[in-house]
Amino acid sequence: MAVSMDKSLTVAAGLLIFCIIFNRTNADVAPGSNDAPHRRFEYKYSFKGPHLSQSDGTIPFWLHNGNAIPSADQVRITPSLRSQKGSVWTKNKAAFENWEAEITFRVTGRGRVGADGLAIWFTSDQGLEGPVFGAADSWNGLGIFFDSFDNDAKKNNPAVLIVGNNGKLVYDHQNDGSTQALGSCLRDFRNKPYPVRAKITYYKKSLTVWINNGFTPDKEDYEFCAKVDNMIIPAEGFFGISAATGGLADDHDVLSFLTFRLTEPGQQEPVPEAEIPQEEKEKYQEEFEHFQQDLDKKKHEFQKEHPDIHGQPSEDNYESVNDREVRQIFEGQNRIHLEIKQLNRQLDMILDEQRRYVTVVTDEITKRGALTPGQPGQVPTEELDSLVKVQQEVLRNVNDMRNTLTESLRQMGNVHNQGNAAGTYETVQHFNDIKEHLHVVKKDIDHLIQRNRGPNEKATCPDLPPFPSCLSTTHFFMFVAVQTVLFIGYIMYRSQQEAAAKKFF
Numbered sequence: 130m131a132v133s134m135d136k137s138l139t140v141a142a143g144l145l146i147f148c149i150i151f152n153r154t155n156a157d158v159a160p161g162s163n164d165a166p167h168r169r170f171e172y173k174y175s176f177k178g179p180h181l182s183q184s185d186g187t188i189p190f191w192l193h194n195g196n197a198i199p200s201a202d203q204v205r206i207t208p209s210l211r212s213q214k215g216s217v218w219t220k221n222k223a224a225f226e227n228w229e230a231e232i233t234f235r236v237t238g239r240g241r242v243g244a245d246g247l248a249i250w251f252t253s254d255q256g257l258e259g260p261v262f263g264a265a266d267s268w269n270g271l272g273i274f275f276d277s278f279d280n281d282a283k284k285n286n287p288a289v290l291i292v293g294n295n296g297k298l299v300y301d302h303q304n305d306g307s308t309q310a311l312g313s314c315l316r317d318f319r320n321k322p323y324p325v326r327a328k329i330t331y332y333k334k335s336l337t338v339w340i341n342n343g344f345t346p347d348k349e350d351y352e353f354c355a356k357v358d359n360m361i362i363p364a365e366g367f368f369g370i371s372a373a374t375g376g377l378a379d380d381h382d383v384l385s386f387l388t389f390r391l392t393e394p395g396q397q398e399p400v401p402e403a404e405i406p407q408e409e410k411e412k413y414q415e416e417f418e419h420f421q422q423d424l425d426k427k428k429h430e431f432q433k434e435h436p437d438i439h440g441q442p443s444e445d446n447y448e449s450v451n452d453r454e455v456r457q458i459f460e461g462q463n464r465i466h467l468e469i470k471q472l473n474r475q476l477d478m479i480l481d482e483q484r485r486y487v488t489v490v491t492d493e494i495t496k497r498g499a500l501t502p503g504q505p506g507q508v509p510t511e512e513l514d515s516l517v518k519v520q521q522e523v524l525r526n527v528n529d530m531r532n533t534l535t536e537s538l539r540q541m542g543n544v545h546n547q548g549n550a551a552g553t554y555e556t557v558q559h560f561n562d563i564k565e566h567l568h569v570v571k572k573d574i575d576h577l578i579q580r581n582r583g584p585n586e587k588a589t590c591p592d593l594p595p596f597p598s599c600l601s602t603t604h605f606f607m608f609v610a611v612q613t614v615l616f617i618g619y620i621m622y623r624s625q626q627e628a629a630a631k632k633f634f
Contacts, residue, residue, distance in 0.1 A: 178202035206372035216371035227391035238379035263371035312355030
């Protein structure tokens with residue numbers, strides 16, 4: 130009885146603990162929980178392609194510095210060159226109590242190891258240039274570092290570190306900031322198939338970093354990296370992102386930097402700015418007038434170049450889907466037409482060569498008709514007759530192929546003459562006919578090769594008889610003797626001249 134009571138108490142206690150845990154879990158993750166903050170996009174503290182930069186190379190509401198290169202789709206903070214530094218910073222301070230930033234970037238390089246890394250900032254001042262990943266040291270605020278080079282040789286890089294500073298701390302480069310990091314995680318962010326994404330949330334004095342490693346195209350595939358509670362940062366600050374290279378180099382490209390203001394549930398959202406400052410109004414008005422003048426100038430130039438076009442462009446100026454398909458079909462027919470013409474020219478060359486060859490063989494037969502059967506160098510009449518027949522067959526086959534190609538060209542011309550009135554079905558039929566004719570040409574060529582060559586032999590021309598030499602042995606020795614006598618005479622004559630000349634000295 131006592132044992133039964135103990136078992137009952139144990140089971141009841143277990144059920145009570147389970148119910149408490151279950152209720153608490155449901156309260157934490159229940160759908161539609163009131164703990165989720167409200168997000169509001171802040172465009173003055175964000176950038177994203179396309180049309181990321183303006184025509185003058187600047188980024189709206191942002192300032193780029195150093196080796197940073199803005200473009201239409203991204204900002205290259207540093208190129209893959211040694212000892213480069215660059216950064217981009219917001220022009221205005223952000224006074225958000227709670228905020229969230231989503232950064233999309235790529236770090237790519239040829240080497241197995243890269244350097245130095247990339248940093249995301251929220252500081253009270255703009256750290257335009259310095260030794261800490263391209264930004265100033267002893268900052269006042271928050272720095273999140275994506276360190277790709279292992280300075281302390283502990284094999285703990287690439288890594289993501291969260292480092293806070295009150296303006297008095299000097300960054301510890303030798304130890305990769307590990308002695309100053311408030312939180313960190315090991316994440317390889319170099320040379321990924323998709324862009325790497327970082328989500329940084331500062332909410333209720335708690336900083337959380339999530340990383341998307343870039344292995345999948347899923348933009349929401351985030352993994353937890355680090356969290357720092359009771360994080361104190363400046364009430365107002367500049368957002369920034371910087372990068373640097375050293376002895377090794379990587380391309381550090383930022384595709385987007387999106388900032389959101391977070392508001393606690395039940396708290397009234399701040400009223401957006403109702404009035405734009407007068408200085409910005411004048412600046413935007415000036416830019417608008419400049420763009421309007423450029424537009425009017427381009428319109429005027431276009432009307433001069435196209436006087437026959439007035440008013441709004443009509444639909445006839447645009448190409449429909451059907452027109453584009455027909456145009457592509459005709460372009461393909463033109464290419465086929467050119468290929469067939471080229472093949473026809475090659476067949477004409479072969480035909481001319483075969484005709485000349487038959488003429489030469491026929492002349493050779495006529496010249497050697499009077500030779501006796503036993504004379505050396507005579508070619509048997511049966512072999513010559515068979516060779517002539519083969520060449521005539523070659524000529525006939527080549528003529529057939531030429532006629533086939535001519536028929537293909539005629540059908541191609543018919544297709545072009547029909548124009549847009551021809552339907553898709555008729556065009557396909559003409560293509561099929563051309564394909565059949567090309568198959569016939571290929572078959573004739575294969576047949577011609579088989580007729581001219583055996584399975585394991587090569588086509589050769591008949592050996593010509595040896596031609597008699599114009600220099601006999603007797604003539605050769607006589608020529609050598611005469612040359613020898615002349616040479617000896619010349620030597621004797623020169624010796625006498627030299628002896629006579631010595632008498633005068």
